[in-house]
Amino acid sequence: xxxxxxxxxxxxxxxxxxxxxxxxxxxxxxxxxxxxxxxxxxxxxxxxxxxxxxxxxxxxxxxxxxxxxxxxxxxxxxxxxxxxxxxxxxxxxxxxxxxxxxxxxxxxxxxxxxxxxxxxxxxxxxxxxxxxxxxxxxxxxxxxxxxxxxxxxxxxxxxxxxxxxxxxxxxxxxxxxxxxxxxxxxxxxxxxxxxxxxxxxxxxxxxxxxxxxxxxxxxxxxxxxxxxxxxxxxxxxxxxxxxxxxxxxxxxxxxxxxxxxxxxxxxxxxxxxxxxxxxxxxxxxxxxxxxxxxxxxxxxxxxxxxxxxxxxxxxxxxxxxxxxxxxxxxxxxx
Amino acid sequence: xxxxxxxxxxxxxxxxxxxxxxxxxxxxxxxxxxxxxxxxxxxxxxxxxxxxxxxxxxxxxxxxxxxxxxxxxxxxxxxxxxxxxxxxxxxxxxxxxxxxxxxxxxxxxxxxxxxxxxxxxxxxxxxxxxxxx
Numbered sequence: 001x002x003x004x005x006x007x008x009x010x011x012x013x014x015x016x017x018x019x020x021x022x023x024x025x026x027x028x029x030x031x032x033x034x035x036x037x038x039x040x041x042x043x044x045x046x047x048x049x050x051x052x053x054x055x056x057x058x059x060x061x062x063x064x065x066x067x068x069x070x071x072x073x074x075x076x077x078x079x080x081x082x083x084x085x086x087x088x089x090x091x092x093x094x095x096x097x098x099x100x101x102x103x104x105x106x107x108x109x110x111x112x113x114x115x116x117x118x119x120x121x122x123x124x125x126x127x128x129x130x131x132x133x134x135x136x137x138x139x140x141x142x143x144x145x146x147x148x149x150x151x152x153x154x155x156x157x158x159x160x161x162x163x164x165x166x167x168x169x170x171x172x173x174x175x176x177x178x179x180x181x182x183x184x185x186x187x188x189x190x191x192x193x194x195x196x197x198x199x200x201x202x203x204x205x206x207x208x209x210x211x212x213x214x215x216x217x218x219x220x221x222x223x224x225x226x227x228x229x230x231x232x233x234x235x236x237x238x239x240x241x242x243x244x245x246x247x248x249x250x251x252x253x254x255x256x257x258x259x260x261x262x263x264x265x266x267x268x269x270x271x272x273x274x275x276x277x278x279x280x281x282x283x284x285x286x287x288x289x290x291x292x293x294x295x296x297x298x299x300x301x302x303x304x305x306x307x308x309x310x311x312x313x314x315x316x317x318x319x320x321x322x323x324x325x326x327x328x329x330x331x332x333x334x
Numbered sequence: 335x336x337x338x339x340x341x342x343x344x345x346x347x348x349x350x351x352x353x354x355x356x357x358x359x360x361x362x363x364x365x366x367x368x369x370x371x372x373x374x375x376x377x378x379x380x381x382x383x384x385x386x387x388x389x390x391x392x393x394x395x396x397x398x399x400x401x402x403x404x405x406x407x408x409x410x411x412x413x414x415x416x417x418x419x420x421x422x423x424x425x426x427x428x429x430x431x432x433x434x435x436x437x438x439x440x441x442x443x444x445x446x447x448x449x450x451x452x453x454x455x456x457x458x459x460x461x462x463x464x465x466x467x
Contacts, residue, residue, distance in 0.1 A: 016417050019389035027337045090338070090467070091363040097384060098373035104380040110387055115338075115368050 003031055007038055010137070015110065018137045022112055025129045029293070033286075036129060042136035046078070047262055048144060050160025052122060052182070055148025057166045058192040060099035061245035063145050067103050068248075069255045070141045076108045078134035081145040082124050085115040092116075096145060110134060121155030122146035128159050128282075149182060157185035158278060161271070162261045164254070166190045167206075169198035177205045186238045187261050190254060194242035203240045210238050236264050300333050301326055339367045339459060339466035340390040344381045345374045346409065349399035354426065358394060361452035366467065367459070378405060382412035385421050391463055392443070395425035402429050406437050422462065426450065 001009075003024065009017035021039075025032045049066070051059050060081065067077045081096035092115035103109040112134075114124040123146055124130075131142050146156050157163050165186035177183060189206050191199050239257055243250035265271040295301055308322035317325075343359045345352050352374050359371045370388050372381070385393050393413075397405055402425075410423050424443030434445045444458050 014417075016386055019387050023337070023389045085368075086363065086366075089364050090366040092368045093359060093363045094368060094370045097370060101373065101376070101380065104372075105377075105383050111384070113370050113388055117338075 003035060007035070010039075013137075018110065018133060019112070022130050022133050025133060026114070026117075026124075026126045029289075032126075032129065036132060039133065039136035042138075043132050044135065046131075046135040046139050046142045048131060048135075048142045048160045048162075049258055050144045050146065050156035050163040051166060052146040052149050052153075052156045052163060052185075053166030053190075053192075054150070054168075054171070057148070057168050057171075058243075058245040059145050059148070059166050060096040062166060062190065062192060062243065062251070062254075063096070063143050064100040064103060065243075065245055065248045065251040066143060066255060067100070067109060067141075069251050070143075071103075071106060071108055073255070075140035076138065077103075077106075077110070078131070078137070078139035078142040079103070079109065079111040079145070080114060080127055080130055080134070080142065081111065082114045082116060082119075082122070082127060082147050084147050085117050110137070110139065116147060119155070120153070122149045122153030123155045123159060127155075131159065151179060151181040154181065154185050158281065161265060161274065162187045162258050164188045164190050164258070166192050167202065168193045169196045169202050171202060174205045174208070177202075177209045183209070187236060188238055188254070188257050189240040190250075191240060191242050192245050194250065195244050199242060203242060206240045210240075235268070236261065236270075295330070298330070298333070300329050304329060337466055339392070339463050340370065340388060341367050341459070342370045342372065342381070342385050342388060342390045342393045343396070344372045344376045344384070344393065345396050346376045346378055346381055346405040347397060347399045347401045348375065349397070350374060351398050352396070354398070355394075355396035358396070358426070358452060358455060361456060362394075362459070365456040365460075378408040378412050381409050382416055382418070385413060386416050386418050390421060391466065392422040392424060392459065395423065395427075397425060397427040397429070400428070402427060402437070403433055406442050407440055410441060424458075426455075 006017045006020055010021055021035055024035055051063055053059055063079060067079060070077045083092055083094045083096060085092045094113035094115060096113055097111060100111060103111060112130060114127060114130060116124045119125040127144065131144060134142050144156060144160055146153065163185050165182060167189065191202050241250055241254045241257055243254055304326055308317065308325065311317045312319055312322055341362055343355055345355050359369045362369045370390065372384055381393060393409065395406060395409060406423065406425065413419060413421050422443045424445065426446035429445050437445060446455060
């Protein structure tokens with residue numbers, strides 16, 4: 001089937017076409033841009049929820065219950081679940097679906113598993129684009145589940161409108177909670193497995209940490225750097241929600257809070273600001289990607305590269321001057 | 335970038351013995367494939383729907399319950415009904431020779447019995463999908 005035929009079937013609501021376009025977006029960078037360009041006018045309607053946290057915290061189970069709760073409230077649901085690619089074999093075992101059987105045959109749910117394939121920020125390199133396809137497919141809520149993360153895999157904060165950091169009672173003491181990174185990207189904290197001992201202590205420690213931040217606003221600091229992304233700092237104070245994902249306890253309350261966060265984003269203008277930031281970083285990324293792909297296909301660079309390698313070898317120039325020379329040539333050639 | 339082979343590994347029906355399915359899933363992972371493992375007690379409807387959404391090339395079923403003459407054909411029929419007849423269904427389990435022959439006639443991929451070295455399964459899939467990595 002051609003891409004054009006796939007797009008026509010996609011518009012007619014075919015799940016198969018949707019799944020195949022996701023594969024195109026994941027595997028064929030040259031075609032992907034044309035596909036996403038075509039779908040772009042249909043995007044922008046979905047609410048994207050990010051679920052992140054350490055391995056075994058109960059993210060997948062929580063995603064199932066959250067998906068079910070969204071369905072109970074009449075929303076269609078898309079789920080993108082990411083698991084790691086092996087750096088040794090290139091293979092992956094994508095096991096998030098094991099926790100979501102009740103959603104498999106619901107026509108209002110679409111689940112896609114992704115392997116990270118070189119992505120190191122907790123998502124796959126094409127997760128955002130696969131979510132875009134689901135968005136264009138008309139899903140009201142898109143739930144993105146990251147790989148089990150440590151402290152610095154924070155891509156989800158740029159990919160989701162609301163980020164839930166899922167922890168368990170054993171997640172650590174006050175010092176762990178105060179550390180930078182993961183704990184800073186939460187719009188909501190979820191203490192899962194909260195029927196275990198220590199849940200209330202953890203809730204209190206998170207609330208204390210959140211309270212410290214809320215009392216010391218810094219007007220100079222409108223945006224903060226997270227990796228290479230700038231995230232708008234808002235006056236939203238993250239709440240802590242207790243859940244037991246296996247029984248569904250607390251999940252309805254979690255979704256209430258997510259909806260409250262969405263209202264806050266929309267009401268405060270933060271949603272528009274986030275959108276502006278994410279469009280900006282998307283254009284920057286796409287431009288860099290385009291340039292990188294194009295760069296070494298040009299005769300002006302490939303020819304010059306070999307020449308300059310020899311010149312560095314015989315001592316007549318340095319790699320630094322060589323790189324500058326190539327860059328100047330490229331810019332001059334236009 | 336070549337397309338990775340995507341495989342769904344599932345256990346349809348009521349038997350609870352998933353060691354075999356897990357061993358195969360792990361071996362396929364180590365062969366460089368992307369394996370979607372869906373776990374125990376799946377209905378053919380769940381498996382076909384998951385295969386469709388995950389856009390897999392192949393579905394591997396593990397059946398030890400004796401219900402293979404129902405579960406394999408039903409999964410293939412549902413895939414066909416959903417416009418995904420091109421997704422290959424293969425599998426393994428305790429399946430008598432004459433049942434295997436009958437399932438092959440219905441278009442089922444290779445069926446592997448107890449004691450199969452996992453390398454045989456990897457080789458089979460690599461030969462079946464030479465353009466995948």
